[in-house]
Amino acid sequence: xxxxxxxxxxxxxxxxxxxxxxxxxxxxxxxxxxxxxxxxxxxxxxxxxxxxxxxxxxxxxxxxxxxxxxxxxxxxxxxxxxxxxxxxxxxxxxxxxxxxxxxxxxxxxxxxxxxxxxxxxxxxxxxxxxxxxxxxxxxxxxxxxxxxxxxxxxxxxxxxxxxxxxxxxxxxxxxxxxxxxxxxxxxxxxxxxxxxxxxxxxxxxxxxxxxxxxxxxxxxxxxxxxxxxxxxxxxxxxxxxxx
Amino acid sequence: xxxxxxxxxxxxxxxxxxxxxxxxxxxxxxxxxxxxxxxxxxxxxxxxxxxxxxxxxxxxxxxxxxxxxxxxxxxxxxxxxxxxxxxxxxxxxxxxxxxxxxxxxxxxxxxxxxxxxxxxxxxxxxxxxxxxxxxxxxxxxxxxxxxxxxxxxxxx
Numbered sequence: 046x047x048x049x050x051x052x053x054x055x056x057x058x059x060x061x062x063x064x065x066x067x068x069x070x071x072x073x074x075x076x077x078x079x080x081x082x083x084x085x086x087x088x089x090x091x092x093x094x095x096x097x098x099x100x101x102x103x104x105x106x107x108x109x110x111x112x113x114x115x116x117x118x119x120x121x122x123x124x125x126x127x128x129x130x131x132x133x134x135x136x137x138x139x140x141x142x143x144x145x146x147x148x149x150x151x152x153x154x155x156x157x158x159x160x161x162x163x164x165x166x167x168x169x170x171x172x173x174x175x176x177x178x179x180x181x182x183x184x185x186x187x188x189x190x191x192x193x194x195x196x197x198x199x200x201x202x203x204x205x206x207x208x209x210x211x212x213x214x215x216x217x218x219x220x221x222x223x224x225x226x227x228x229x230x231x232x233x234x235x236x237x238x239x240x241x242x243x244x245x246x247x248x249x250x251x252x253x254x255x256x257x258x259x260x261x262x263x264x265x266x267x268x269x270x271x272x273x274x275x276x277x278x279x280x281x282x283x284x285x286x287x288x
Numbered sequence: 289x290x291x292x293x294x295x296x297x298x299x300x301x302x303x304x305x306x307x308x309x310x311x312x313x314x315x316x317x318x319x320x321x322x323x324x325x326x327x328x329x330x331x332x333x334x335x336x337x338x339x340x341x342x343x344x345x346x347x348x349x350x351x352x353x354x355x356x357x358x359x360x361x362x363x364x365x366x367x368x369x370x371x372x373x374x375x376x377x378x379x380x381x382x383x384x385x386x387x388x389x390x391x392x393x394x395x396x397x398x399x400x401x402x403x404x405x406x407x408x409x410x411x412x413x414x415x416x417x418x419x420x421x422x423x424x425x426x427x428x429x430x431x432x433x434x435x436x437x438x439x440x441x442x443x444x
Contacts, residue, residue, distance in 0.1 A: 112326065132328055133326045133328065133370065134328045134330070134368065134369060134370045134417075141332045141334070141366055141368055142332075142334070143332035143333050143334045143366070144333055144334065144335050144363075145332075145333040145335075146330060146331050146332035146333050146365075146368065147330060147331075148328055148329035148330030148331060148368075148369050149328070149329050150327070150328040150329070150330075151326070151327050151328070152327035152328060152329035152369065152371055153327050153371075156320070157320045174330065176330040176331060176332045176368050177330075177368070178332055178368075179332060248380055269380060271378070271406075272377065272378065272379070272380075273331070273333050273365060273375060273376070273377050274375070274376050274378075274406055275329055275331060275373045275374060275375055275376070276373070276374035276375075276376060276408070277329060277371070277373060277374060278329055279329065
């Protein structure tokens with residue numbers, strides 16, 4: 046009787062150890078959002094942008110809402126952010142013609158995050174756009190550089206883009222803006238600190254460059270957009286805290 | 289008696305398992321967003337030609353535009369965004385025997401040798417909104433032994 050009880054006890058302890066081990070491993074392997082917006086289910090950009098939320102809103106309404114709440118950027122439909130008037134620095138009467146140029150909006154975002162643990166991730170968004178007066182087609186590779194590669198894994202989607210010139214009479218007709226999603230995943234529990242991430246422009250892969258160049262008319266000009274770039278293209282600052 | 293023991297053990301195990309999950313809960317997190325939503329980082333490059341094309345072989349050289357005129361820049365970069373920007377330039381590949389330098393004035397003050405790594409040049413740091421920085425290129429063509437003997441300044 047004693048032996049049986051002892052065996053059951055040992056089995057119980059082994060089970061508990063297994064549960065602890067499983068819980069740890071499970072947490073490390075499964076990526077999960079650091080925080081979630083109203084929709085807990087992960088949705089594609091297409092799904093997010095096609096929600097009914099903005100159906101009856103004007104461009105001005107959306108701009109106002111966005112300026113007071115950056116978090117909605119991921120859900121703002123294309124029909125709004127493809128309008129040059131969406132951008133605060135756009136002035137139809139003051140457009141500089143140029144051969145190359147692009148940027149991001151917003152150009153800087155920062156988060157305070159508490160208890161950013163192994164396997165958790167956060168998604169941040171920005172809009173990468175061709176400068177208003179640029180008349181060439183610009184190929185760009187995009188990469189999000191981390192200040193600590195041991196702590197973070199980063200991905201950018203899409204990571205290679207072809208920026209078309211803005212067609213002022215029909216802004217929806219060309220891909221002159223892309224909504225860029227950047228994911229930062231914690232490889233380890235993140236210690237307290239300030240962590241900087243920089244979106245960098247680079248030359249697209251040779252394969253993509255060829256693909257991009259083949260998409261445009263022979264009379265149009267294709268450029269490697271990364272020939273000139275800005276140090277502060279898009280900066281993301283993470284302030285990490287632990288309770 | 290045995291049944292009572294089993295029940296006790298089961299209760300004990302349940303407590304232990306629940307405790308284990310309590311020790312390793314699904315991580316809760318909190319966050320706040322600070323942002324400067326009105327910032328835009330666009331810039332616009334204006335040049336005299338679509339590209340900076342040059343070929344060099346020993347002492348033979350051809351550079352576009354093929355005029356030696358140091359008074360005009362090859363191009364300029366304007367900050368068309370609404371925050372101060374620092375511009376950097378780079379080239380896809382380094383051409384053996386050709387050294388390409390960049391400055392913001394025709395005297396080629398403090399020239400920076402352009403390579404595949406993006407590099408700021410004189411006057412290109414912290415350019416304010418609507419500010420502009422010129423780009424003067426100078427190509428130095430070397431002969432086989434690496435002794436640079438020719439200098440061409442790009443101009444229009």
